[in-house]
Amino acid sequence: MMTNLGNRVTQGQFSFLPNLTDAQITAQIKYALGKGWALGIEYTDDPHPRNTYWEMFGNPMFDMKDPAGILLEVNNCRKTFPNHYIRVTAFSAVRGVESVTIVLHCQSSKNEPGFGLVRQETDGRTMRYTIHSYAPTRLKASAILSKLAHLN
Amino acid sequence: MAIWARKNDMILHLHRAGNSTYSRQKNHGMSFRVICKWMRMAGVDHIHAGTVVGKLEGDPMMIRGYYDTLLDTHTSVQLEKGIFFEQDWASLNKCMPVASGGIHAGQMHQLLHYLGDDVVLQFGGGTIGHPDGIQAGAVANRTALEVMIQARNEGRDIWNEGPQILADAAKWCSPLKSRLGDVERYYFQLRIHR
Numbered sequence: 001m002m003t004n005l006g007n008r009v010t011q012g013q014f015s016f017l018p019n020l021t022d023a024q025i026t027a028q029i030k031y032a033l034g035k036g037w038a039l040g041i042e043y044t045d046d047p048h049p050r051n052t053y054w055e056m057f058g059n060p061m062f063d064m065k066d067p068a069g070i071l072l073e074v075n076n077c078r079k080t081f082p083n084h085y086i087r088v089t090a091f092s093a094v095r096g097v098e099s100v101t102i103v104l105h106c107q108s109s110k111n112e113p114g115f116g117l118v119r120q121e122t123d124g125r126t127m128r129y130t131i132h133s134y135a136p137t138r139l140k141a142s143a144i145l146s147k148l149a150h151l152n
Numbered sequence: 153m154a155i156w157a158r159k160n161d162m163i164l165h166l167h168r169a170g171n172s173t174y175s176r177q178k179n180h181g182m183s184f185r186v187i188c189k190w191m192r193m194a195g196v197d198h199i200h201a202g203t204v205v206g207k208l209e210g211d212p213m214m215i216r217g218y219y220d221t222l223l224d225t226h227t228s229v230q231l232e233k234g235i236f237f238e239q240d241w242a243s244l245n246k247c248m249p250v251a252s253g254g255i256h257a258g259q260m261h262q263l264l265h266y267l268g269d270d271v272v273l274q275f276g277g278g279t280i281g282h283p284d285g286i287q288a289g290a291v292a293n294r295t296a297l298e299v300m301i302q303a304r305n306e307g308r309d310i311w312n313e314g315p316q317i318l319a320d321a322a323k324w325c326s327p328l329k330s331r332l333g334d335v336e337r338y339y340f341q342l343r344i345h346r
Contacts (some may be wrong), residue, residue: 014302016295018324024302031305096246097224101269 012105029067032090043084048133154195169202175209188221192247204266207254222247257296258335261314288327
């Protein structure tokens with residue numbers, strides 16, 4: 001009945017489309033540079049939808065004018081963090097806008113363990129619910145286990 | 153209300169009730185542009201300002217005039233858009249225009265062309281009326297929007313190539329495919345009835 005592109009995290013601007021190729025990403029970067037926006041690359045291991053503050057990969061590339069150079073940085077990030085979520089953001093500094101204008105997700109984690117429900121008891125027996133993502137703890141656990149395996 | 157909304161972390165959304173009073177009834181001499189300016193100054197965050205291709209009244213230039221009144225930091229005299237006075241908005245908070253009323257995924261190229269980036273697109277009937285259900289409707293709308301933005305950013309001419317871009321996306325997105333087929337059937341039937 002419905003096509004679902006593989007049950008993936010749909011947070012980015014083009015997340016309902018098939019993964020963008022490097023050429024398509026370069027086209028978007030070129031558009032952002034043409035508009036004078038600053039590009040940055042960010043990564044995280046926690047795909048929780050309320051996790052807005054991802055880690056920055058280097059500084060925002062204010063002076064880079066070449067889309068290919070920026071794509072090089074993106075691929076650098078992919079190599080450094082092969083199993084993290086990576087996104088490219090473009091920031092418009094125009095007076096009155098001053099906000100992020102493009103959010104392009106270019107890599108997802110291969111295993112997406114999903115989210116768990118967290119229940120918090122507040123006054124009386126009132127329950128407050130939220131979700132937490134399994135990814136950060138599981139990634140760290142698997143990283144520790146693989147290091148131990150190497151030691152053996 | 154605007155002060156309360158700001159204090160309590162809420163968005164103040166002004167709905168489209170009464171829009172036709174300003175846009176269809178021509179005898180009272182009050183234009184919707186006045187409401188736009190007034191509401192922007194009052195601190196409203198969203199206001200339904202017309203769709204061009206949907207149910208609400210308004211030709212492209214007039215609607216662009218409303219949107220400019222809400223979004224500009226400095227408006228110059230543009231008689232074709234109905235703007236008679238120059239206005240420096242002096243960092244007054246912008247008001248986000250909302251396009252809602254009879255719009256659907258098949259018109260995405262027209263919507264993006266007329267209304268630009270700074271708009272909230274609301275598809276009510278356009279989502280719920282999808283033949284495959286509401287979730288499919290939402291997927292079709294979002295896919296159409298994303299594919300159109302991607303094409304526009306790449307520099308393609310979305311006004312002329314729009315239908316082709318949507319048709320290409322419909323090849324791998326079945327909700328969009330049924331939506332476009334449905335729209336065609338609807339307009340076909342409409343032509344027969346007339």
